[in-house]
Amino acid sequence: MSSSTRSSQASTTLVHQPWFLFMVMAALLAFTGFAQSWLFALTIVQLCMISSIMALGVNVQWGYAGLFNAGTMGFAALGGLAAVLIAADPVPEAWSVGGAGIGLSALVIGGTIAAVILVRAKLGGLAGFLSTAVILIVGYLLFTAVFGPATSAIESVDASQTGYLGGMGLPILLSWLVGGLLAAGAAWLIGKVAIGLRSDYLAIATLGIAEIILAVIKNEDWLSRGVKNVTSLPRPVPYEIDLQTSPAFVEFAQNWNVDPVALASITVKLAFIALFAVVLIVLVYLSEKALYSPWGRMMRAIRDQPDAASAMGKDVKSRHLQVFILGSAICGIAGAMLVTLDGQFTPGSYLPLRFTFLIWVMVIVGGSGNNMGSVLGGFLIWFVWVQSESAGFALMDALSGLFADDSPMRGRLIEAAPHLRPVLMGLILILALRFAPKGLIPER
Amino acid sequence: MSLLQATGMRGGYGAADILQGCTINCDRGEIAVIVGPNGAGKSTAIKAIFGMIDLREGDVTFEGKSITSLAPQARVEAGMGMVPQNNNVFPGMTVEENLQMGAFLREDGGAGVIDKVYDLFPAVKDKRYQLAGELSGGQRQQVAVGRAMMTEPTLLILDEPTAGVSPIVMDELFDRIIEIAKTGIAVLMVEQNARQALEIADTGYVLVEGQNRFTDTGAALLADSEVRATFLGGDQS
Amino acid sequence: MHDFANAFILLSNYVLIPSITYGSQLAIGALGITLVFSILRFANFAHGDTMAFGTMVAIFCTWGVQALGLSLGPLPVALITLPVAIAVTIALVLGIDKIIYQFYRNKKVEPIILVMASVGVMFMMNGIVRILIGTGDVSFADGARFIIRAREFREMTGLDEGLALRTTQVITVVVAGVVMAALFWFLQKTRTGKSMRAFSDNEDLALLSGIKPERVVQITWIIAATLATIAGVLYGLDKGFRPFTYFQLLLPMFAAAILGGIGQPIGAVVGGFVIAFSEVALTYAYRRVFEYLGPDGFEVEGLAQLIETEYKFAISFIILVIVLLVRPTGIFKGRVL
Structure with missing residues (x-):
């Protein structure tokens, strides 16, 4: 009953088949569409895709090389800053x-x-x-x-x-690239210092750099408007209002007998999804290519046997720096995409739970070292994250029914509802680490 | 019947057995030395005797009782002392604290034994308030042996105590080991410096590929021309 | 001479006293981090939230005592609730170790897995504290607010600048002094304390010497929980309790532990004071100090502040980076993680 035989048996069962797991995920989203609303389901899908990209970035660092980046938030925020610098009006x-x-x-x-x-x-x-x-x-x-x-x-x-x-007034899509570059630059700086020491140092140093990037973005108003936020960034896809007022679109909607307002919203969401899908597919393709190239094999060899690898003359430190920069760049791209989707840059919304820790849960639950696992983790955990908000309120609401109408406990319970999420996510991470450390789709 | 009887030991770290049925005995007041070429399983043999690796076959008895299934800690309590080859002191603690830690299992704290150890190693006594990590290699070995002596073991096991020390320090250390044996303690050690070690050995074990090749008194082994030619580097020295 | 005295009082009031107080709080926090590191061999990300948890328990007990109409006179009630808070936090931390960390220890996993588990613990505690006490500021320092008031000091000395000494500042320094002395006595002089140092120094040899690892680990958690609760309560008394600030203390505490040399208790203390002093001294606006020291009528343009207060976390970070670049083992030659 060694662990290796058990896991090889497990990988042949249905629940470990990637296609089956993605089917389940699709079914969950479809159920949300039927039970709640299709617009809501599409909104979830958009953020699932961005989350998957961030998870890919973390997976490149953790899964390929065993580097713990505790500052994903900072790199995503740099990506968001790039969207402002590129696309806002000067x-x-x-x-x-x-x-x-x-x-x-x-x-x-x-x-x-x-x-x-x-x-x-x-x-x-x-x-x-x-x-x-x-x-x-x-x-x-x-x-x-x-x-x-x-x-x-x-x-x-x-x-x-x-x-x-202000920014440069250039097309916002360009910022996806620039966001990646900015994040890569920051990663190079911090990696130079902290890589090569034991992995805890990198975790502490990245925790620090994320705090500092956020402090700069929040306080340097001349650069980013700080907590006053930058709103109405241009979109790479049409605006709902333009579609609704376009005669051709309205006529098209009427021909299909649907409400033009609803169709406009769905069209815009689908357009974003299409753009995100292109990025996601390209990044998954490149990540897979890299993982199974000699470079990727060497990376995993270094991760599993660092001493042997360095004894064979592999420059472990510079390889780690490479992989750290690449992963951070992917997080930067995702950060720019998120701000593009929101159409605004709100530095106050960057919280470690949402932008660092949640991504980690995605990678661990999905399967560290497996790119498809990260994508699945991105979808699944984002779905749980979104649904847990309303579920938390429902739970607290039900609990508050136990108290008298004028009891102060009612207000306290409702107030406490949002904080169920960190508890749930912490629990998922700990359970996953303990009982399924290889994740849903284990590394091949 | 010897104090320590390790009979027919088979085992190793992974799938392949390093020990192929070797046998080691050691008695009170006696110095037993294990020598042999690199990879012969010398260190593995004493690790097996001390319970640091599990045996697939064979039996270890100590004071007439089988201890094959005991953990190393329990063997310390039973009266064995071990001086590992590397990392054998607490570098961030003073010499005195190192000795106190050696006596951790003793109810009495080992105050009286410390003086005995200091009598044995006077050089160490002078450095009692210095950090062990700051001592020279030879002094550090003395502290390491002293730490193992704190439980007043009946069997002292040493894994290459003279590795990396100068010949003068080695002679000094061997003198101490002879003194320890004279107090009635059984001493079992693995040595790279085979010739010098056999000179002080009551019994010598020559291990090759995990098996006993020659077993005799130290003097007899030194006199044996085959042992000399094969394992002691001929007659040059 | 008068000007010089005024400048000195000004500096004491706004730089010296605050950084000694804050330094004591950081030092006790960093001691917990460094002890857990030296025995359990991982950077405990949950330490800041353990502090928050312990402080929360102390606050609840304080409210309970206040509801009974009791008080400690000039001292804050939190001081007598401290033992209860410590006991509850110890129970929690030992429970967490049993349920979560022990498993990985027995499996001898890479330390980074323990770091990740501690991140999971951090977020669970983080949520639980917010559920129980909310996210807002809680001020729970009762008793006398000042030992010396600025106005009294001015009247007493005839200087233009007043020196205010708050009760919580004195309590912080006294408690910190007692705690550190007790800890160092324990580590240096007792058999258990020495066995902890031995375990930290050379785990294999400690096992050979008959030191029981699980017992050492338990004692370490007990001490770490005690230190975390004390540091948290002192910080909360001094500056008010808000869960998020405790998470933010993690970076300066890590920086302090690494600067002093990780695994070195004395290093954590020195590191805590260096970080605190740098933070306070670099973000203080020196305008009035210069005006006192300069010739009469001398005026300084601007605040004469080296770094804006918003960037005080950057200071710990920059110190951390410099240490990593120049001397990764820290001042007192700790372990390189």
Whole structure:
């Protein structure tokens, strides 16, 4: 009764067949469509797909290489920031009052770093330390002298509407790529520092970088409007209102005898789903290609036997850095897609539970190391996450029936309902780790 | 009947048996030394005797009772002391604390025994408040042996105690081991430095491929031309 | 001279006293993290939420005592409810270990699996605390608010700047001092404490010496739960209780433990104070200090603040990064994770 024989038997049973599991998932979604509403079901599918992409990213890191990224939230937020920077309308006035100052600040930072590198290369010992300190202090003073006035000028430009530099006004689809690149850049920085030490350090460091990315996005109003949010980002698909007022569309709807308003909503959702499907399929294809390439085999060899791999001359650290950057980039892409779908960037909505932890549950439950498992996990766990909200309220509502109408417990129970979700998700993760560590679709 | 009788041991780490039915005995006041080429199963044999690996066949008796199914900890309680080859001290603790930890199982805390260990290793006594991790290799080995002595074992097992120490330190250590044996303790050790070890051995076991090839007194083995030619590197030294 | 005294009082009031207080809280928290790491060999992500849980229990007990109309005079009631809160938290943590962590320990899994399990525990505790006490701010420090009031100090000394010393600050420092002294005495002098250090130092040899691993692990959890509850209650008394802030304390506490050298209790204490002092000192606005120290009529433009308060978490993070780059073993040569 060794565990290996048991799992090989299990993989031949129906419940471990990927097609069967995806059928069950489809049935769950179809049931939601019938029982609740089709629009609701489509909304769930949209976010299921984005979740699957984020899960793919985490799977590349954890499943392929055993790297624990506890900062997925930060990389997704960077992707979201990319959507703003690429697609929002530029604010010319803000550029004219503060653009130069921001540019100059960037130059000061670059110059300071260059000077430090130069000095450290030329001077050692006390002289090197002292001149580095002097350069840093001078650089800091210069920076604050330029940066502060520039940002306050920018932030005072029509503060209620803009108060930031705006974006580039380019098509928002471009931001999906840029979001990936931004996340990759951040991953490179943090990976350089924390990869190569034991995996706990990476977890702690990524937890930190996510907090800091969010702090920057929330506080640097000139860049992202902070908690004032950036709304009405352009869409890559038509707006419902345009469809509803288009004579051709209305005529089409009437020919099929459906309500044009409902058809417009469904059309828009399907259009998003089509776009997401393209990205998801491309990423799954590439991830699978990579996993079964010599690169992927080596990655798994390093994960399973790091000592043997490094003894064979494999550069474990740089391989891990590669895989960490790739996975983070995928999370960045998903982050940009999410903001595209919402049409707005709301820094306050980035919470570790939703953007880091939930994704982990998806990967573990789906099957770490298996890309199809991550996709399934993304769909299933997002579905559970959404449904658990209403279920939580229903449960608390039923419980509150036990108390008198004017009992303060009623309000407390309803207030507590949203917090059932972290408990449920924590429970799912712990149960999955304990009883099904290989996940629904185990690694092949 | 010997204090320790390990008879017909078969077993190893995975599917393949490293020990192919080897037998080791050791008695009070006697130094038994296991030598042999690399991969002969020397360390495996004492790990099996100490219960760190499970035997597929064979029996280990200690003081006349079978201990084959006991865990290493229970064997410590039964009167065995073990000095592993590597990581055999607590580097972040002082020498004295290392010895105290050796006496962890003793009800009395081992205060009296510490003095005996210090008498045996005076150099260690001078360093009693230093961290064991900061000692030289030879002193660290002395602390390691001292720690194992704290339970006042009747059998002391040493896994290559002189690995990586200088010849002078090795001689010093062997002198201590002889002294320990003189107090009536059985000493069983595995040694790479076969010639020097056999010189102090009452009994020598030459293991090859997990089996006993030669068993005799240390002096007899040293005199045996075949043993010398095959296992002691000829007559050059 | 007068100006110099004013500047010194100003600094004491806004930098020195707050960072000693906050440093004590961080140090006790980081001690728990470092002890769990050195014995169980994983970074316990649930530590912040364990602090929140223990504090919550103390708050409930405080409310109960207050409902009976009792008080401790100048001291906060939370101090006498602390033992109850500690006992409940110990029971919870031991239960969690039995149900969750023990299984992985016996299976000898990779430490990262334990880290993930601790993340699961973190979110469950996180939800449970919010269900029971809500998400809002809870202030539960009763008794006398100040030992020295700013106005009294000004009248006493004739200086322009007042020094305010809050009761909770003094309690924090006193309790922290007692707790640390007791912990270090326990680890250095008692047989059980030494066996914990031995287990942390060399697990295999500890087993050979007859040290019982499950007992060491249990004692570690008991100490960690005690430290977490004390740190949480002290922090809550000082700054108010809000579940989310306890999650956010995780990063500075990890940074403190790593800076001091992970697995090194003394390192956790030093690390806690360094992180706290850096956070407070770097986010303080020095404008008035400079104005006192400068010539008469000297005025400073702006706040003279090095880093905005919103970025105080960035400070722990940057310290963490520097440690990882320069000396991953930390100040006191801990283990590299």
